[in-house]
Amino acid sequence: MRYMIFSSVVASQKQLLRICISALHIFVSIFSTVLRWTAGECKNTISPNKHRDEKTVQSAIPTSVNYHFTRKCNYKCGFCFHTAKTSFVLPLEEAKRGLQLLKEAGMEKINFSGGEPFLHDKGEFLGKLVQYCKQDLQLPSVSIVSNGSMIKEKWFQNYGGYLDILAISCDSFNEETNQLIGRTQxxxxxxxxxxxxxxxxxxxxxAFKINSVINTFNADEDMTENILQLNPVRWKVFQCLLIDGENAGEAALREAERFVISDQQFQEFLDRHSSISCLVPESNEKMRNSYLILDEYMRFLDCREGRKDPSKSILDVGVKDAICFSGFDEMMFLKRGGKYVWSKADMKLDW
Structure with a gap:
């Protein structure tokens, strides 16, 4: 009788031990999986492309950053793909803190855009950021993209010395066409x-630059004479791009479908202007994932899926963690010529 009781107790203990060991295995397995997810989260989110070099992605440096610090604009361009969905603008000191983080992460070029960047505080906010980036951060290149409507000569007097490149958006040299597009006030x-x-x-x-978006209203235009006369250091020519939630889809503030041209139409425009040496073509394929875009909250925007999916703000998680969710393809950035002579000190321009 005692032997039976002893055997039963031993058997129960062995069974309990097996249960404990099994539970431990499950716990270790779950814990290991969580660790793998945590370690691989950045890689998996950056690119669904299994053939992409993940080490290159992880080490991406924000060499050139486009900071859209405001979405407000005084123009109503029908194809605009960064529309006035909010009126938020970071306080100046917070914006400077973010720019400092970007510089520490390897930023060499900052481009301020919008919206219309000269609209907020009549250009003073923008001027102070430009001065800070060149004077305090000593960035090699500071640039702006503007529609030009709000710029005064006094701004150049106060801040022009800190600016390398000013790009003005102009889609046509026919004023009626500009009005049809909405580039007017x-x-x-x-x-x-x-x-x-x-x-x-x-x-x-x-340094003076021109940006043009090629669409149904200007695709047949010949701008050669005007571009040669203005002689910009670069003429960036974009293909009209649809972004869900911005200029396409139910939640969009614009309906840009009527502005979209085919790849063939875009190529025909480029062929017509092939004699212009400063022309820099930007097809939709090149644009989607070769730009580092920061929104008004300093979140990187991932445009790979045809929309703008935001990361967490670099002010909250830092540049290294946020850039993982940017969808940025550093190889495509270099392939499209994203890195060029962008400091006016190196351009050797004849002023």
Whole structure:
């Protein structure tokens, strides 16, 4: 009888031990899986492409960053893919803190955009950021993209010395076409502003650049004569791009479908202007994942899926963690010529 009881107790203990060991195995397995997920989260989120070099992605450096610090704009361009969904602008000191983080992470070039960057605080906020980046952070290149409508000569007098490149968006040299596109406000003449700003850039030693979005309204236009006359350091020519939630889809503030052109139409425009040496073509394929874009909250925007999916703010998690969720393809950035002579000190321009 005692032997039976003893055997039963031993058997129970062995069974309990097996249960404990089994539970331990399960716990270790779950814990290991969580660790793998945590370690691989950045890699898996960056790119669904299994053939992509994950080590290269993880070590991506924010060499060139586009900071859209405001979404507000005084123009209503029908194809705009960064629309006024919010009116938020970071406090100046917070914006400077973010720029400092980017510099520490390897940023060499900052491009301020919008919206219309000269609209907020009549350009003073922008001017202070430009001065900070060149004077305090000593970045090799500081640039701006603007529609040109709000720029005054006094701004050049105060801040022009800190600016390397000023890009003005101009989609047509026909004022009626600009009005059809929505690149207009009241009685302001977009082309008059363009030529005036070109002269100011020459006067205050700022490299002048032109950006054009090619769409159904200007695809057949020949801009050769005007571009040669203005002589920009670069003429960036974009293919009209649809971004869900921005200029396409139910939640969008614009309906850009009627502006979209085919790849063939875009190529025909490029062929027509092939004699212009400063032309830099940007097809939809090149644009989607070769830009590092920061929104008004300093979140990187991932555009690979045809929309803008935000990361967490670099102010909260730092640049290294946030850039993992940017969808940025550093190889495509280099392939499209994203790194060029972008400091006016190195351009050797004839002022």
């Amino acid at each position: 009241g009685r302001k003449n977009h082309l008059d502003n363009l030529y005036k700003i070109c002269k100011w850039c020459q006067q205050y030693k700022v």
